[in-house]
Amino acid sequence: MRDLIEPVVLRHAVDTTMQRYPYFCVELQKKDGQYVFVDNNRPVVISNSFHGVELNAEASNYHMVAFAYQDNWIIFDVFHGLTDGTGAYEVIRTLLYYYCSERYGVKLKEEGIRLAGDEISDEEWTDPVETATDLPTPVRSEIPKALSIIENAQLQDDTVKTVYSVAIDESEFMNFSMDNDGSPGTITALFLSRAVAKLFPNADDPIRVTLCVNQRKALHKPKAHHSLVGGAMLEYKEKMRKWPLDRQATAYRGMVFAQTMDETVLAGVNSLKGLTQMLLSKETDQERLGISAFIAKTTDEILTATVSYVGKANYKEAEKYIRDFRTWTGATGHYPCIEIAAVNGRFTLDFIQPFSSPLIVNAFLKELDDSGITYDLQDVAVLDVPNIRLPWSV
Template sequence: MNLQKDNTMRKIRSGQAYLYRDGGLRSTVLDVRMKDTVRGDLLRRALETALERYPYLRSKLVEKNGDFYLADNPLSVAFAKTTKLRALGSMSVNYHLIDVTYTGSSIRVAFHHALCDGRGITPFLETLIHYYCSLRYHRVFDSTGIRLAGEPLLPGETEEPFGASRYDVGDTPAAQVIKDGFVLPEHADEVSAYYRHEISIDRARFLAVAKQNNATPAILVALLASTAIKNLHPDADKPIVCSLASDMRAELGLTNTHKNCVSSLYLPYTEELAGLPLTEQATRYREDIATQRQPDAVRRAANSQIGLSDKLDELPTLAAKKQMLSFFDDLRIDTFVISYLGQLQFGECGEHVDSVHLYSSGSTGLILNMISAAEVISIDVLQSFESEQFVSELLRLVTELGLDVTASERIAFATTPDKAHITAARQAEKYYAAFTG
């Protein structure tokens, strides 16, 4: 059974802020490293089957009067054997907002944040790997937790989290949070290139150490990263602040939506916190997270995003909207950012997966992306400066915890700006149903 997609175009609200970047938004890439060489013919078949389960991923952007809409895209999703990260929304990818490529043992899925966030695209990746491994290894793998072709969409899977209606907020006082963090001196450098280091740690051992210290994986890495920065800059004039990406789905009652549904939590590393044992530091961070993730706090954050979209919708032209959001073009979050996608559900197919990595260029500053997949926790350290001091100190601290760690050399890289901001205005309206809000 092929799932049919509603061909009515709907205005983008979640992810709207990503659509007005000067020069386009750079793609985000999920890079799956398989243990064996990838068979392109089988991956193509797996892709075609997986997409039957996710009809909303067959989309392109349409722009009208400065507003962007998602529309059904009848063209095939782009697929190629190439190391090149192609521009999403361009002719080279049939105007789609995802692109699947492969070389060697890597399978890469590039996606646009106007379509979904990391949590929104990972179920598709899990389905893709399931079908690929089934073909590649001639096995019927257990599909528990995997969404399969022919199954219906989950309740709310395409629901808009930041629509016109605001969320009801109670009288829980807003948390007093330190957001003004220490600025890394490297941020003064002119940005001429982007770099990443790929760090891999045994998952079972990492989780055991985290549990021993009352930490989640993200909390443990946040504390190690903050300690590394403090060690390098003992005279820091402000607290080291970790901006932790936080999934809002559960608190908003939209656990299944694929659309962007993320806010930020702030974890300050103060002089007082630095003097505590690791377990007490982790406990303090747990308390900070619990306070900031109270339902009222999350709903307030969601209402702020709705308010931003409302103001944007009041502006009459594309130029005016771009001007309003121009501050995003050079946005830097101090001191650093962590994004943790959690554990990918590969099931039995995980035995054929070495690791998964998440990266995107174009952001100024320091970002740590984390993914747990198969037997490995991957930490991709992304930075807009050349210095390797932070990575070296972070690795030293990880080793001090008794963890075996492997790390790549510094990798210069760039993901590609989209062309959707150009091609969206050229789509023929006559091929689509009426625009809706």
């Protein structure tokens, strides 16, 4: 924020905000061999620290969400299995409305903001994946191994998870994207692909970047609060590498268009639903963890990197009180993830890496330089996100 945080005001804002989101006031428990979210009426914790507190543990009152503050930062920590960026943005939008209204003694407009006292619709509350029927059958196909940055750069011994934060003027990046027939997400994925290709020109494995996809549109449930994220795989084919940037961007945009058709997205939903049902059908945690480990290993093998862009944050009138905005996720894979946020006139690209080397970031920044895009490398930090106490790992 632009000013130091007032903890009493933040407490008021958090308490009022969480009244609007009862489905996030839950604890993850094991009952009769299954894992379920149960109502949690304890206060949501606010800590005075950058690190926050362990989720689903005593320190967080066994909540799957928590808040923290330090100096002029407000931090919102949430379990990704509870919601995704779209759902988290709704909570932040509500929190900023209440916090800024009291902190600055102003009456902000309520339009487009979920507020305490609202009637929560079935669409917002009910998991659309659980209730979905007649989903398309997913196409089964072998996906070849992708280029691994860790292997090709020989970074196996560099295990310090690190975040590089890069800021770009919003209008400049939007105009550049549109001029080249792209969007912020596809252009970011393309710049990353080009950077990796130039670093490892003799690599045999394909460069494959996944661009995260919001599944709500295909499910016709735009208000759903759940974690509803799929992905479009963008492969930087050999024949594309000599094309001009705008033609490459058009190709990536075409790949995204084809993979975000409702039929394709719903087939992906069906695949994930089947996987979830298979996990739930297992009788022991050991079996479930074994399957999960296999899936994680397979994902590591078929992806070079991931890019996630929720879309313009649109925090309404509260945006003028925001100085900076970051999006950090746990680096669970063996590949980098770029989280893109668009807040108060600028994009922030957080490069979340399972290693500390600046190799990829520097190559990406050279792509920006070569394209005449002005940027600010704001800072570099060791990734520090709270642990989540999961019942099956206790």
